[in-house]
Amino acid sequence: MSQIQIVTDSTADIPEHLTKELGITVIPLKVTFDQKETYRDGENLSPEQFYEKLPQYESVPTTSQPTPYEFETVFERLRERNGEETQVFSIHLSSQMSGTYQAATIAAGEVAEKIEVEVVDSKKASYSLGIIVVMLAQYAREGHSFEECKKKLDELLEDTNVYFMVDTLQYLQKNGRIGKASALIGSLLKMKPILSVNEEGQVYPYDKARGKKKAVAKILSAIEEGYKNTPVHIGISHAVAEETAKEIAVQIQEKFDVKSEVITKIGAVIGSHVGPGTVSIAVTKAE
Structure with a gap:
């Protein structure tokens, strides 16, 4: 071997x-x-x-x-x-x-x-x-x-899929990871942007919600749609938003058949692009 x-x-x-x-x-x-x-x-x-x-x-x-x-x-x-x-x-x-x-x-x-x-x-x-x-x-x-x-x-x-919410789109916009128009709309409407990564590996705006709770609900709904009745592994990463990450973890445990769960910190490189307050939820199928 x-x-x-x-x-x-x-x-x-x-x-x-x-x-x-x-x-x-x-x-x-x-x-x-x-x-x-x-x-x-x-x-x-x-x-x-x-x-x-x-x-x-x-x-x-x-x-x-x-x-x-x-x-x-x-x-x-x-x-x-x-x-x-x-x-x-x-x-x-x-x-x-x-x-x-x-x-x-x-x-x-x-x-x-x-x-x-x-x-x-x-x-x-x-x-x-x-x-x-x-x-x-x-x-x-x-x-x-x-x-x-x-x-x-x-x-x-x-x-494996990922959904994440950011406090502001300014970091993604300044680093050229998402268009300026999306950044402007998000700030004007005071919405919580929900982002994901497409099949090509590019960040794109998945949805938006008014407030954190509604944003989390939309993310959980997206996960439920993609992983109905399927055991899952979950990873929650956050940028100085540990309490939010833990709250989401509780909701996920209640809602899904979670085989493993990791809560981790978003490091400096990714943090430079998404900014403080970001919370990301990664999910993959478990056997």
């Missing part, structure tokens, strides 16, 4: 206890404040530190992907540590949102003669990426083959 390793990036927002428990390798993206201070997401800038720093700057932080060399170094290290039979799944943030997938692809080409690396564009972000990575890592640890893991990964990519 080959040694299967899972690599992802920091935008997956996976809690540290899970990356350690499952042996997931996380490559950090970078966040730069005011074109001066650059940090490695999750390494020398925690979510708490990021949201404390955010109000100190007028401009929205910029983000950047790892270099191909950084990926190449990680792939080489995994081979050295685990042997020549090592096989790697490298699963990343939507290529519509970042060049991370492209950097990993270049690196995989450089090491192709030494190690097998399957680079995957998840077309997801935050814990909708994270939940896929965690489920695949658990599946691999059960002893499944590389081909079986590939099939499982395809199912996870197909079966």
Whole structure:
């Protein structure tokens, strides 16, 4: 049996206890404040530190992907540590949102003669990426083959959806992730925007509601429509909105057959694009 390793990036927002428990390798993206201070997401800038720093700057932080060399170094290290039979799944943030997938692809080409690396564009972000990575890592640890893991990964990519609500669209608008018109409409009507990610991996406005409670109700209705009578795994990620995340978790437990649930913090890179107050709900089918 080959040694299967899972690599992802920091935008997956996976809690540290899970990356350690499952042996997931996380490559950090970078966040730069005011074109001066650059940090490695999750390494020398925690979510708490990021949201404390955010109000100190007028401009929205910029983000950047790892270099191909950084990926190449990680792939080489995994081979050295685990042997020549090592096989790697490298699963990343939507290529519509970042060049991370492209950097990993270049690196995989450089090491192709030494190690097998399957680079995957998840077309997801935050814990909708994270939940896929965690489920695949658990599946691999059960002893499944590389081909079986590939099939499982395809199912996870197909079966996972995400809905999120933001306090303001200004971060998405300033970072070019959603049109200015949508930002204007949301602010004028004082509506709570509900967003999702489409099949191409792009953020789009799913719906809107007047107030948080109605927004949550619409999200739960969308999940119910897509996962009727189906056991599910749930991931709730938040940007300094832990109480809201916990309240939603209670509602989900009451409404659905939840096989596992993770509440996690949105890190600096995703936080730079969605802003404080954001809550995201990722859901995938459970067997």
